Amino acid sequence: MDMARTIAIVEDEPAIAANYRDAFERYGFSVRCYSDRESAMAGFRLALPDLAVIDVGLGDEMEGGFDLCRELRSMAPQLPIVFLTARGDELDVISGLRLGADDYLTKDISIAHMMARVHALLRRMERISQPQAEADETLERGDLAINVDRMLVTWKGQPLDLTVTEFWIVHCLAHYPGQVRNRQQLMDAARTVLDNNTITSHIKRIRRKFQSLDDGFNEIETAYGMGYRWSSRTG
Amino acid sequence: MKLGRQLLVVSLLLLALPLAGVRWVQEMELTYREQQVQVLNASLRSMAASLALQGLLPESINGNGSVYVQPVSSPLLIDGYFEDWKARDLTSRPYADAGHPDFSARVFTAIHSSTLYLAFQVHTGNVVYFAPQGSHQFSSDRIELLTGSAVPDKAVQRYSITTEAPGPVVPRLITNISSQPTFRENRIRGYWRDIPDGYQLELAIPISLLPVSDDGFRHFGFRILDGTGKGVISSFASQPTVNTLPGVLVLPDEPLTQALEPFLEDDLRLGVIDNAGWQIAKTRVGHTEDHHQEEPFWLISWVYRKILSWNNIPEYQAGWRTGSWQNSPLKSVLAGEPSAVWRRQNDNYMLLAAWPLIKQGEDQDPQIVGALIAEQGSDAIMALASRSFNRLFSLSLLVIVLVAGGLLGYASWLSLRIRKLNQATERFFQDGREGRSTLEFPVSTSRDELGELSRSIAAMIRRQQEHTEYLRTLGSKLSHELRTPLAVVRSSLDNLSHESLNDKGQMYASRALDGADRLGLILNSISEATRLENMIASDADLQEFETVDLAAMLSDLFQAYSAIYPDARFQLSSPQASCPVRIIPELVVQAMDKLVANAVDFCSEQGEVTLGLQANGRGYCLTVANDGDLLPEAMQGRLFESMVSVRKTRDEKPHLGLGLYIARLVMEKHGGSIVGENRTANNGVIFSLNFPAQ
Known part of the structure; x- marks a missing residue:
């Protein structure tokens, strides 16, 4: 990699911004920090970053991050965007907004997990931009096809728009059809620390996304008390 | 005691009202009685004065040996039978010979118009008839009559009546005490009749045969003699001599009766007695209006009778019939003392009053010559008192009912308000809990x-x-506000771990990271509860409800928990049949997770955790029971509140006391309930999730 990737951090809490910057720089990224929407947009107009990490609440603008995300998405449709929120219960809201973010995380995620996500997203970008030189690692379960490298999921040939967290959950489930994955395993796979309810809502969102393509989707089964499993019927 | 009942008891005080009323009626009635006595006395006084003015006062008599004659309104039959006497309500006077108890007589005397009627009933034991052949007339049973005489030099006339056989008799006039009767006095009619132990003699004598003597009185006496010489019954005490007059014949004083008539009033009877206590004038009872007052309600009249103070009044007893007032309670009047007494006759009360008649001679001292007697019924008072009592009764009843009803209504209203207030408060705190x-x-x-x-x-x-x-909102605010500083801490620690630190530094850093992790867990569980709250509050996920077989689900859970908690011992008690219920399975499982986590934590060493499912009437009931300590008494009501924990020990996982709170929220979402209680055997705790019937 000849040139350091650029990460834009839009965060109004200077300590967090500084910590993330230090961490990213440690991993060899070049980091630009913005503390509000205007300065971030100004910076983006000068030069687009390779990836943006945006806090939902920016100073006085409680949801300034959403507007920023929309503007940035219109400027760069392919740019990976990761949302940070201080409130776990906002995840559903953010998801519902269909802002086109690639992932949304709560702020207390560990830096290691954050790095894993950033790397995954960047690698996906890389793969997508590169012609398909070698065979990607893929996984097929009946109608489900997963391109692990590009983090792409298709159902009956139709692409499914999943966030990174969701992708990892689906991947984890589909990897061992018929086997129950408990919440902890799913959390580990998604490299996150979430409460049980959040895993439930993630599963709910994933099902909904599948069902928007196929009303009859019923492959993710609930094992009461234990967790979830990918249906073994097609496997 | 409820407020209403208290006020009802208080309203019993109203009973003082009728009590006071009763007291008042009693007082009033006493006053009326007093007043009646005074009024009657006043009228008697004026009557006495009037009689004195009219010169109708009787003469003073010597009572010794007097024979009292009762007036009769129609002639009597002279037949030896007494039925007509009795039918006219005439009374007889007993006579006896003190020395011979088996020799007695009863004597009736009556007058009608100018005929004096006499009737003797003599008990001798054995009647000795007059035997004309050879026997002396004086040796048979006989009756002698003695009268004043109109013949000069002779004060007394004697007649002797005897007979040979029962039947009509004619007295003989005895001219000389010792001589045989000389001639028959045919103006006197008589009839002799046998009775089992004696005889009855009935006589009719023209009053003209009893002339008025010098003292202004007609004198009359009789002697009943036994044929065997057993004894003599005499109407007068002294031995008869030629010139000794027998006792006075006390005759009814017709003019006096006439004079009393105008004084009659309703329910009033008047009479006059002479100074010997014989009744010489008697009026009828003044016209009594028929008080057609309807009989009062039995309860009222009963109460009325109970409360009136008349019960200690002596029985009625008066001399109207016999004409003899010597022993009446009024006799003190003959000593000059006006008197008045109340007497009771069945349910009626009679006022008897007497006023002395005093003759004021020109030359002599005032002399009591007799007395006015009056008898007045109490109907007027009774009617008055009864009327006022009735009115009092109904009035106080009305007042009591009104006031008691008012009080009761007021109490009900008050207690309704208090109850509503109480209910609202209870409901509020219930909802709050x-x-x-x-x-x-x-x-x-x-x-x-x-x-x-x-x-x-x-x-x-x-x-x-x-x-x-x-x-x-504190929880969600806290988790929100804490997450940012936590992010600062965590990211700083993450960075720190990449700095070169000595061992101690590493150790502190890793401890700090542990703390941050735990803080993160706490925030997660708080926000989980908050999210659940919001979710339950909104109806957005109604479509999440699906029909689930609780039995199958429980069996899944049983396996899952057995795997998750390998150290715990689980039991399953579930019916074979399917138990379909419409629930949000994820939420119910979460609630079960919390209950099972608690049950495992609180389970005693060798104890078991039992998962159960029962159909309870209309719905189903999931239970999680564990052996072990009982629930603390004080916590029973608050177990399901947010941030309440009964854990005594601390362990790795943070416990905020949100588990049961979340379970309760879940059950509320399902319209059901959660109950936590000690097992009846007191060897553990059981939590029940009750799902209502669909």
């Missing part, structure tokens, strides 16, 4: 103390609500 949002507390606008109480409670509740709301 269960975390439900409450309707506005109904604030009373009334200006009394209850209204004030209601307003104070409302104010208190408002503060409480604010406080509850503050507490409720």
Whole structure:
């Protein structure tokens, strides 16, 4: 990699911004920090970053991050965007907004997990931009096809728009059809620390996304008390 | 005691009202009686004065040996039978010979027009008839009559009556005491009749045969002689001599009776007795209007009789019939003392009053010559008292009913208000405990103390609500506000771990990271509860409800928990049949997770955790029971509140006391309930999730 990737951090809490910057720089990224929407947009107009990490609440603008995300998405449709929120219960809201973010995380995620996500997203970008030189690692379960490298999921040939967290959950489930994955395993796979309810809502969102393509989707089964499993019927 | 009952008891005080009324009626009645006595006495006094003015006062008599004659309104039959006497309600006077108890007589005397009627009933044991052949006339049973005489030099006339056989008899006039009767006095009619132990003799004598003597009286006496010489019954005490007059014949004084007539009043009877106590004038009872007052209600008349103070009044007894007032309670009048007494006759009360008649001679001292007797019924008083009593009774009944009803109504209204206030308060606190949002507390606008109480409670509740709301949002606020600094801490620690630190530094850093992790877990569980609360409060996920077989689900859970908690011993008690219920399975499983986690933590060493499912009437009931310690008594009501924990020990996982709270929220979402209690055997705890019938 000849040139350091650029990460834009839009965060109004200077300590967090500084910590993330230090961490990213440690991993060899070049980091630009913005503390509000205007300065971030100004910076983006000068030069687009390779990836943006945006806090939902920016100073006085409680949801300034959403507007920023929309503007940035219109400027760069392919740019990976990761949302940070201080409130776990906002995840559903953010998801519902269909802002086109690639992932949304709560702020207390560990830096290691954050790095894993950033790397995954960047690698996906890389793969997508590169012609398909070698065979990607893929996984097929009946109608489900997963391109692990590009983090792409298709159902009956139709692409499914999943966030990174969701992708990892689906991947984890589909990897061992018929086997129950408990919440902890799913959390580990998604490299996150979430409460049980959040895993439930993630599963709910994933099902909904599948069902928007196929009303009859019923492959993710609930094992009461234990967790979830990918249906073994097609496997 | 309920407020209503208390006021009812208080209203019993109203019974003092009729009691006072009864007392008043009694007083009033006494006063009436007093007044009646006074009025009657006043009229008697004026009557006496009037009689004196008319010169109708009787003469004073010597009572010794007097024979009292009762007036009779029609002639009597002279037949030896007494039925006509008795039919006219005439009374007889007993006579006896003190020396011979088996020799007695009863004598009737009556007068009609100018005929004096006499009837003797003599008990001798054995009647000795007159035997004309050879026997002396004086040796048979006979009756002698003695009268004053009109013949000069001879004060007394004697007649002797005897007979050879029962039947009509004619007296003989005895001219000389020792001589045989000389001639028959045919003006006197008589009839002799046998009775088992004696005889009856009936006589009719023209009053002209009893002339008025010098002292102004007609004198009359009789002697009954036994043929065997057993004894003599005499109407007068002294031995008869030629010139000794027998006792006075006391005749009814017709003019006096006439003079009394105008004084009659309703329910009043008047009479005059002479100074010997013989009744010489008697009127009928003054016209009594038929008081057609309807009989009062039996209860009222019973109460009335009970309360009147007349029960100790002696039985009625008067001399109207016999004409003899010597032994009446009024006899003190003959000593010059006006008297009045009340007497009871069945349910009626009679006032008997007497007023002395005093003759004021020109040359002699005032002399009591007799007395006016009056008898008055109490109908007027009774009617009056009864009327006022009736009125009192109905009035006080009305008042009692009204006041008691009013009090009761008022009490009911009061207690209704208090109850409503109480219910509203209870409901509020109930809702508060269960975390439900409450309707506005109904604030009373009334200006009394209850209204004030209601307003104070409302104010208190408002503060409480604010406080509850503050507490409720505290969690989510905290988790929100803490997450940013936590992110600072965590990211700083993450960075720190990449710096070169000595061992101690590493150790502290890793401890700090552990703390941050735990803080993160706490925030996660708080936000989980908050999210659940919001989710349950909204109806957005109604479509999440699906029909699930609880039995199958429980069996899944049983396996899952057995795997998750390998150290715990699980039991399953579930019916074979399917138990379909419409639930949000994820939520119910979460609730079960919490219950099972608790059960495992609180389970005793060798104890078991039992998962159960029962159909309870209309719905189903999931239970999680564990052996072990009982629930603390004080916590029973608050177990399901947010942030309440009964854990005594600390362990790795943070416990915020949100588990049961979440379980309760879940059950509320399903319209069901959660109950935590000690097992009846007191060897553990059982939590039940009750799902209502669909």
